[in-house]
Amino acid sequence: MAVALLVVAVLALPLAFLLTEAAGAGASNVWHLIWRSLTASLLWNTVRLTVVVTVLCAVIGTLTAYGVERTDLPGRSVWAVLVVVPFAIPDFVVSFGWSSLSTWVQGFRGAVLVMTLAVYPLVYLPVAASLRGADPGQEEIARSLGASRLSTFFRITLGQARRAILGGCLLVALVILAEYGAFEILGFQTFTTEIFTQFNIADTSVACALSLVLIGLSIVVLVGESASRGGGRVSRTGPGAQRVLARRRLGRARLPILIGYALLVLAALGVPIGSSVYWIFEGGAHSLMGASLGSAALHTAGYSLGAALVATAMALPVALLVSRHPGRVHRLLERTTFLVLAMPGLVVALAISYFSTKYANSFGYQTAPLLVLAYSIMFFPLALVCVRASVAQSPVSLEEVAGSLGVRRLPALLRVTLPLVAPGIGAAFCLVFLSAVTELTATLILIPTNAETLATQFWAYQQNLSYGQAAPFALVIIAIAAVPSYVLGRFFDRLPRRGLAQAPGVVT
Amino acid sequence: MRGLLNLVAIAVLALSVAACTSGSPSTASGQVTITLYNGQHVQTTEALVAAFEKATGINVAVRNDDEDVFDAEIVAEGQRSPADVIFSENSPALEYLQGRDLLAPVDRSTLARTPGKYNSPEGDWVGVSARVSVLIYNPGLIYKSALPTRVLELADPRYKGELAFAPGETDFQPVVTSVLRTYGKATALKWLDGIKTNAGGHVYPDNESISAAVNRGIVAFGVVNQYYWYRMRAEIGAGNIHSRIAYFVPRDPGYVLDISGAGILKSSKHQAAAQRFLAFLVSEKGQEIIAHSISFEYPIASGVQTAQSETPFDELEPDPVDVGELGTGAQAIALLRYVQLL
Numbered sequence: 001m002a003v004a005l006l007v008v009a010v011l012a013l014p015l016a017f018l019l020t021e022a023a024g025a026g027a028s029n030v031w032h033l034i035w036r037s038l039t040a041s042l043l044w045n046t047v048r049l050t051v052v053v054t055v056l057c058a059v060i061g062t063l064t065a066y067g068v069e070r071t072d073l074p075g076r077s078v079w080a081v082l083v084v085v086p087f088a089i090p091d092f093v094v095s096f097g098w099s100s101l102s103t104w105v106q107g108f109r110g111a112v113l114v115m116t117l118a119v120y121p122l123v124y125l126p127v128a129a130s131l132r133g134a135d136p137g138q139e140e141i142a143r144s145l146g147a148s149r150l151s152t153f154f155r156i157t158l159g160q161a162r163r164a165i166l167g168g169c170l171l172v173a174l175v176i177l178a179e180y181g182a183f184e185i186l187g188f189q190t191f192t193t194e195i196f197t198q199f200n201i202a203d204t205s206v207a208c209a210l211s212l213v214l215i216g217l218s219i220v221v222l223v224g225e226s227a228s229r230g231g232g233r234v235s236r237t238g239p240g241a242q243r244v245l246a247r248r249r250l251g252r253a254r255l256p257i258l259i260g261y262a263l264l265v266l267a268a269l270g271v272p273i274g275s276s277v278y279w280i281f282e283g284g285a286h287s288l289m290g291a292s293l294g295s296a297a298l299h300t301a302g303y304s305l306g307a308a309l310v311a312t313a314m315a316l317p318v319a320l321l322v323s324r325h326p327g328r329v330h331r332l333l334e335r336t337t338f339l340v341l342a343m344p345g346l347v348v349a350l351a352i353s354y355f356s357t358k359y360a361n362s363f364g365y366q367t368a369p370l371l372v373l374a375y376s377i378m379f380f381p382l383a384l385v386c387v388r389a390s391v392a393q394s395p396v397s398l399e400e401v402a403g404s405l406g407v408r409r410l411p412a413l414l415r416v417t418l419p420l421v422a423p424g425i426g427a428a429f430c431l432v433f434l435s436a437v438t439e440l441t442a443t444l445i446l447i448p449t450n451a452e453t454l455a456t457q458f459w460a461y462q463q464n465l466s467y468g469q470a471a472p473f474a475l476v477i478i479a480i481a482a483v484p485s486y487v488l489g490r491f492f493d494r495l496p497r498r499g500l501a502q503a504p505g506v507v508t
Numbered sequence: 509m510r511g512l513l514n515l516v517a518i519a520v521l522a523l524s525v526a527a528c529t530s531g532s533p534s535t536a537s538g539q540v541t542i543t544l545y546n547g548q549h550v551q552t553t554e555a556l557v558a559a560f561e562k563a564t565g566i567n568v569a570v571r572n573d574d575e576d577v578f579d580a581e582i583v584a585e586g587q588r589s590p591a592d593v594i595f596s597e598n599s600p601a602l603e604y605l606q607g608r609d610l611l612a613p614v615d616r617s618t619l620a621r622t623p624g625k626y627n628s629p630e631g632d633w634v635g636v637s638a639r640v641s642v643l644i645y646n647p648g649l650i651y652k653s654a655l656p657t658r659v660l661e662l663a664d665p666r667y668k669g670e671l672a673f674a675p676g677e678t679d680f681q682p683v684v685t686s687v688l689r690t691y692g693k694a695t696a697l698k699w700l701d702g703i704k705t706n707a708g709g710h711v712y713p714d715n716e717s718i719s720a721a722v723n724r725g726i727v728a729f730g731v732v733n734q735y736y737w738y739r740m741r742a743e744i745g746a747g748n749i750h751s752r753i754a755y756f757v758p759r760d761p762g763y764v765l766d767i768s769g770a771g772i773l774k775s776s777k778h779q780a781a782a783q784r785f786l787a788f789l790v791s792e793k794g795q796e797i798i799a800h801s802i803s804f805e806y807p808i809a810s811g812v813q814t815a816q817s818e819t820p821f822d823e824l825e826p827d828p829v830d831v832g833e834l835g836t837g838a839q840a841i842a843l844l845r846y847v848q849l850l
Contacts, residue, residue: 038848103724107709184713187721197676197713200576201841201850282745353584362588366571445577449543449590450569460550460572465716465736465743 017351025205061123086268088481090438092181097272123168130164218342307375345442390424547575633771645729659762663702672730758825
């Protein structure tokens with residue numbers, strides 16, 4: 001409990017920083033900075049982008065998940081991996097790949113295309129997991145009661161997956177609100193890009209004022225998602241016996257659907273990788289080529305592993321608190337942590353620097369631990385989602401049995417609870433690692449002097465138009481991130497179907 | 509349970525890697541290390557630093573970011589700033605620090621290497637290299653003869669939808685300051701409104717994006733510094749170049765010389781080593797590195813001329829506005845904010 005509250009307090013640091021800065025600038029000043037026509041145009045750009053991309057991701061993510069989980073699509077297990085791996089490609093690499101392909105890819109349409117391709121796996125993963133866990137019997141009953149295939153899909157299948165779709169959409173929307181690199185490359189202005197510009201002209205108060213608007217937007221998104229979740233039970237009463245599910249025959253639609261999958265993978269995976277390879281060969285004669293590639297990869301791996309560990313460790317107590325002691329306050333607490341996801345990395349980094357220089361005698365300033373802390377704060381919600389899913393599935397009765405047998409709380413936690421939630425911990429670890437590998441903006445601020453990561457090096461070269469030198473860094477990022485994203489795909493793929501969690505390692 | 513132990517083992521390993529690799533700029537066996545906040549182009553600085561380390565045995569820990577970010581950081585860090593030297597692309601970033609009394613005086617012998625008009629008027633930073641603002645255009649979209657030749661013409665309604673510029677870019681603010689200085693506030697504001705309308709959606713975050721966009725035919729022409737075009741040509745190959753550059757008429761307020769310079773922080777505990785680094789930047793050796801580098805900046809000290817095939821420095825005819833008049837850029841930012849470009 002106390003640990004969970006401490007975690008939440010750490011997560012609140014960025015918000016505390018924003019409010020302090022805004023208060024320093026004065027309420028009327030902040031209001032003037034917000035109440036301008038520039039804000040209106042940024043708001044229009046940000047909102048329309050978020051809405052369009054979220055809808056597209058919902059459609060693509062749900063359809064691909066349905067195809068993999070419920071139809072006789074050929075090569076399902078291969079597609080199940082291929083459609084997840086794009087998540088491992090940093091958004092700025094996707095936009096670099098696409099924008100170097102055609103001038104059509106720029107501005108609003110470019111942003112829609114690139115972001116959809118970069119983040120639809122956030123919908124695919126939970127939807128695929130929920131379709132897998134849901135009872136296909138309900139579909140059969142609906143069919144037997146005379147419902148058409150289409151209406152069965154809309155009324156039963158989508159109903160079963162509704163929460164997963166909404167949860168995925170929530171993540172997509174929040175991630176888009178905080179995105180920077182991709183939009184800078186595409187020349188599309190949103191709140192976040194403007195926050196960067198303002199910070200770049202050394203005006204933190206404006207940057208903070210705009211960040212507060214951004215947080216307002218993400219609160220709207222969160223409330224909207226909560227409201228549309230609604231009631232409605234999608235579970236069934238007893239675990240029952242699972243039988244092999246009759247997959248829907250695609251029949252004549254098989255070929256077009258296969259082509260659809262191939263095009264999606266080509267667009268999301270082929271284009272960024274292909275253009276990186278192209279630039280390695282086509283790049284300028286001055287290419288110094290990867291002397292720093294190895295050291296950057298080492299730094300990236302080190303910081304990201306650290307962040308994965310810390311964020312997962314932070315997520316566990318909060319997940320336990322929320323699941324074991326459900327209640328309105330705890331629920332609200334959990335939802336609030338999602339706000340962090342919509343905060344640009346820059347803001348989190350500034351907050352940490354601020355507290356370090358102002359209140360901690362520059363303790364840890366520009367050192368690895370603070371960078372790891374920033375990553376952990378930024379990606380905490382992702383870790384929480386994974387750990388929480390596993391905690392919810394692990395029966396509290398086992399802990400109670402341990403307690404009744406005289407095992408004290410901490411040993412019980414280590415010996416009973418942890419093994420039960422191990423799959424969720426593994427997934428959280430992978431997801432945070434993956435996100436940290438591709439992180440750019442907080443890294444630029446907090447990275448130790450003389451160190452560099454793959455992302456900062458890619459960015460430096462890309463910014464310099466040294467595409468030939470940037471490309472190898474993009475490829476190494478993809479290579480490093482592909483491993484955990486594969487593991488992650490497998491995790492969701494193997495999510496226990498019903499009832500007792502079949503966590504590996506339950507038997508010790 | 510074993511899986512979990514593995515996880516912990518990996519994590520511990522990771523943390524120790526992270527700890528080991530976090531290159532701390534502390535000194536080893538009495539060797540001095542200075543920390544450089546570098547807003548200049550990474551490759552040029554790398555070459556300069558490598559030569560300096562070899563010549564003096566002093567280590568330089570380099571941190572790369574935008575000069576404005578460094579300004580904000582240095583102010584926030586105060587007396588505890590880890591930085592010894594700041595090397596910026598434009599004079600306003602240095603003037604800003606000088607205005608806050610954060611820079612230490614530069615050795616006279618170092619200042620003497622650079623023509624006085626390119627140094628800090630107060631002697632707190634030294635000019636190292638220079639660039640000049642130009643137009644980059646795509647001949648497939650606009651004829652050279654149709655291009656504006658004076659900065660005020662950028663606001664002409666006939667260029668609607670054809671102009672690109674980067675209001676947040678530190679290279680653009682000197683142009684605004686220069687227009688303000690020559691024509692006054694009313695005209696400057698009207699001009700900014702005009703170019704804002706003309707740019708429409710083509711407001712970019714930086715000069716590199718403008719160069720790439722014009723070269724690819726997304727927009728007809730834009731305001732950049734000359735060297736971005738040369739760098740782009742060097743990086744992507746002459747075969748991929750579909751753009752050219754054009755100069756404003758001599759002494760037009762849009763034709764601005766931007767000075768890149770370096771200063772030493774008052775809070776630095778390595779004043780002597782930092783002074784040596786600045787002296788090296790403007791020495792013949794340092795200037796030759798700049799002259800031959802692919803940054804395509806003009807060396808301005810020790811009489812060195814650029815080795816690259818671009819318009820020679822002494823043939824440029826920029827507006828006579830000087831670094832003191834360019835100031836900290838605060839006036840330009842205020843105007844840009846007033847017309848809601850920032």
